[in-house]
Amino acid sequence: MQETIGIVGAGTMGCGIAQLAAQHGHPVHLYETDTASAATASERIAGVVDRLVTKGALTKKAAQELLGRIQVCRSIEELEPCSLVLEAISENLSAKQELFESLSDVCAPSCLFATNTSSLSVAAIAAEATNPERVLGLHFFNPAPVLPLVEIIPTDHTTQEVVKRAETLVRRWGKTTVRAKDTPGFIVNRIARPFYGEALRILEEGIADVATIDSAMRERSGFRMGPFQLMDLIGIDVNLTVTETFYRAMGCDPRYEPSKLQAALVAKGHLGRKTEVGFYDYRTGAVELQPSADSALQLNISERIVAMILNEAAEARRAGVASVEDIDTAMVKGANYPRGPLEWIRQIGPATVLAQINALRAQYNTERYRPSPLLETWPTDSHPT
Ligand SMILES: NC(=O)c1ccc[n+]([C@@H]2O[C@H](COP(=O)([O-])OP(=O)(O)OC[C@H]3O[C@@H](n4cnc5c(N)ncnc54)[C@H](O)[C@@H]3O)[C@@H](O)[C@H]2O)c1
Numbered sequence: 001m002q003e004t005i006g007i008v009g010a011g012t013m014g015c016g017i018a019q020l021a022a023q024h025g026h027p028v029h030l031y032e033t034d035t036a037s038a039a040t041a042s043e044r045i046a047g048v049v050d051r052l053v054t055k056g057a058l059t060k061k062a063a064q065e066l067l068g069r070i071q072v073c074r075s076i077e078e079l080e081p082c083s084l085v086l087e088a089i090s091e092n093l094s095a096k097q098e099l100f101e102s103l104s105d106v107c108a109p110s111c112l113f114a115t116n117t118s119s120l121s122v123a124a125i126a127a128e129a130t131n132p133e134r135v136l137g138l139h140f141f142n143p144a145p146v147l148p149l150v151e152i153i154p155t156d157h158t159t160q161e162v163v164k165r166a167e168t169l170v171r172r173w174g175k176t177t178v179r180a181k182d183t184p185g186f187i188v189n190r191i192a193r194p195f196y197g198e199a200l201r202i203l204e205e206g207i208a209d210v211a212t213i214d215s216a217m218r219e220r221s222g223f224r225m226g227p228f229q230l231m232d233l234i235g236i237d238v239n240l241t242v243t244e245t246f247y248r249a250m251g252c253d254p255r256y257e258p259s260k261l262q263a264a265l266v267a268k269g270h271l272g273r274k275t276e277v278g279f280y281d282y283r284t285g286a287v288e289l290q291p292s293a294d295s296a297l298q299l300n301i302s303e304r305i306v307a308m309i310l311n312e313a314a315e316a317r318r319a320g321v322a323s324v325e326d327i328d329t330a331m332v333k334g335a336n337y338p339r340g341p342l343e344w345i346r347q348i349g350p351a352t353v354l355a356q357i358n359a360l361r362a363q364y365n366t367e368r369y370r371p372s373p374l375l376e377t378w379p380t381d382s383h384p385t
Pocket of ligand 1: 008009010011012013014031032033034037087088089090091092095099116117118119139140141142
């Protein structure tokens, strides 16, 4: 008999992770406080699973068994038999702290507590739990059943045994794991900030339009989507909230300053695909934007944004956020980057990136373009340790 998994919050992430665990044979107790969300959770998961059957990825019988393993719960006591409870409730520190405090009374001391937070400190969430050594971050990406990466975030209290247990479980679910320090944005949400932020700067300065910037990132740098296409897909409001939370958590460092243009779009209700207007217009009859054919302009844009991403990756490594290997794996598997950013620095040379950042600093005279000291001390022809 497989161990029972508890999931708290039957929203986007909770439903996805419940499906994933049940797909791998676990009985799942999915606890939700909101009546409407609890009522629709099973249907929501069934809808996704039905599509897998239609595509031939799952047999009808396997789908029925999978759905039969998920029990939607309305009382927290029903999480008692679980050996791991993962919370995916709204991104609110006090709500998450209260939840772990309540779970401490319900679950056995050996039960692991995991949080799927994107932007809060795992240690702060763990603060009200008894036995904080069993708490860690397990950061899945959306959609959880599909995206291959999970960031594992131990706190200073989490034991190695707990990390190992969680890592083994998540790997059995077919995920690639990386370990990240409990710092803002962990790996992916930190290193990805300049992908959006620098693109927005270039747009605000009037250097190029969204279609040209997106085209430069796709065609010149090999990203699957341009930053504006991606923000429209994620939701410009969602992206802005992550940027603002990250900016505050990093002490309002100018490197991460949110864009006024992005905030203005949110204020107007232009949130991207979900509202049919964002950086692009998705309404029928809208004129399709064409990128500029100026190849020197495209090259400048892609080099500038990539230099900022690589500088951030170097900073993350310098700050000990993760190992060289895990930083590269996380950005390729978690954000679909064409290359690991630290490998990218090695390929083009740290001196090149340093020169690009220094040129931006000379041009704009702001701390936003502050090179990572790691670029200056990078060992020749290898990776820093
Ligand atoms: N959506 C994403 O792309 C994404 C990706 C990675 C991580 N995350 C993180 O995952 C978490 C959940 O995000 P989401 O997008 O699934 O949110 P969501 O709003 O879709 O779902 C949250 C659910 O939790 C329920 N809930 C709230 N408080 C509760 C409580 N005390 N007990 C039980 N249920 C409760 C809500 O009713 C809601 O159904 C957040 O911490 C978020 O930062 C989200």
